Amino acid sequence: MTSPNSPFCANPMFTARPRGTKFATVAALALLILPAAGGCSKNSSSQPAQPEAATPSDAVIARVNGIEIRQSDLALAEDDFNPEQLHAASPDVKREQLIAYLTDIILASQAADQRNLADNPEFKRRQAFLRNKLLMGALLQAHVKSAVTEEEMRKVYDEAVKPMGAEEEVRARHILVETEDEAKSILEELNKGGDFAALATEKSKDPTAAAQGGDLGYFTKTQMVPEFAEVAFKMYPGQLSNPVKTQFGWHIIKLEDRRNRKPPEFEQVKDQIEAFIARRAQTELVAQLREGAKIERLDRPAPKPGEPAKPAEPMKK
Secondary structure, X not given: OOOOOOOOOOOOOOOOOOOOOXXXXXXXXXXXXXXXXXXXXXXXXOOOOOOOOOOHHHOEEEEEOOEEEEHHHHHHHHOOOOHHHHHOOOHHHHHHHHHHHHHHHHHHHHHHHHOOHHHOHHHHHHHHHHHXXXXXXXXXXXXXXXXXXXXXXXXXXXXXXXHHOOOEEEEEEEEEEOOHHHHHHHHHHHHOOOOHXXXXXXXXXXXXXXXXXXXXXXEEHHHOOHHHHHHHOOOOOOOEOOOEEEOOEEEEEEEEEEEEOOOOOHHHHHHHHHHHHHXXXXXXXXXXXXXXXXXXXXXXXXXOOOOOOOOOOOOOO
C-alpha cells in the first residue's frame, strides 16, 4: 500500500472515486497538448530548408550536392527518431547518425525530383496535408505563447487550491490482518504496551505500509474506503481503534495527527498548470475557428432546418 503523502497518489485503500479537483483535470489534459510545428515524416521527400545566411549558432556543418545541412537541421531530424534509438549513443555517434540521415534525405529527394515525382497527385496531396499540419502546429504554438502567462498560471493555481485549505486530513497507522480474532489479539498486545510500528512490521498483511511501521501518511476522508475513514476521522491523536472491517480485512488504526490539508506549492504543479492552460487555449482557438467557418459534410444528409448538426465522433488513440 502506497503512503498517500501526495494529493496525486493512488492507493489500493482509496475509493474508486478520486477527488475531482482541477489538478486532476490538469494532469489529464497535460497528455493531450497538440504538437507544435515539427519536422517532416521520414516518408516525405522534402529536404532541409535553406536560410539566406548562417549564424554562428546555426553553422553550416555539411553540404550534399550543394545543399547545406545546418546545425538547426539536426534538431528537426532528431524529431523523426524514437528517443530510445538515440539515447544510448554517445553525442558524437548521435551527431553522425543525424547527419547521415539528413544526407540520405537530400540524396533521395534529389533523385525523386529527377523522376518528377513531385508532380504525382498522391505526393501533392501528402505535401498539402503536411503543410497544413505544420501550419496548424505553428498557429497553436504561437497562440499558446500568448496565453500561458505567469499571471494566468497563478490565477488557475489560486482557484484550484482555494477549496483545499478548509479540508481536514489525518495521519494514521494501521495493522491489517485476515480475521477479527487476529485483530483483537493485536489490540490486546497494544493495550499492554506493545509497539504499534513493530507489530505492524511483523504482522500486517499490507506490505507497503508494514515497511513503514503501518504509517499511511496524511489522507482526506474521501481518499479511504468509507468504513476505514468513518472511524479514523472520529479519533483523536494517540487513540487506538477497535477492530474495523473493510473489503481488505480487519484493521487496527492508530491516529497520529489531524490538520487542514496543505495544498501543493505552486512550483510543484507549475508544469501541470502550464499544460492545462495551453490545452485550454488551443481548444478555445479551434472552437472559435469552427464557429466562424463554413463546414459542409458531403458524406451524410444535411440536417433539417432547426436541427443541430451531428457532432463528430471523437478520435480513438
